Amino acid sequence: MDFKTATDRLSAAKITADDIAEACGVVRNSIARARLDPSSPAYRSPPQNWRPVLARLARERIEELRAFVQEMES
Helix, strand or coil, rough: CCCHHHHHHHHHCCCCHHHHHHCCCCCCHHHHCCCCCCCCCCCCCCHHHHHHHHHHHHHHHHHHHHHHHHHHHC
16 A cells, blocks of 8 residues: 555544644655655655554544444443
């Protein structure tokens, strides 16, 4: 899975580019440029170690959603 696909999936979970930038220790513009088509002159490589960072963000969101489900079902 490439960076754009992974961030699209997180966007569906309401994890924003700002959230990703903060977690990666970069500015939002870096995330926006990494999401561009690699053939674009403005494209930049994704931040180093982006995979474990995005996995952590997704894991955190899963835990938040599980807590919400438990609250709603109790």
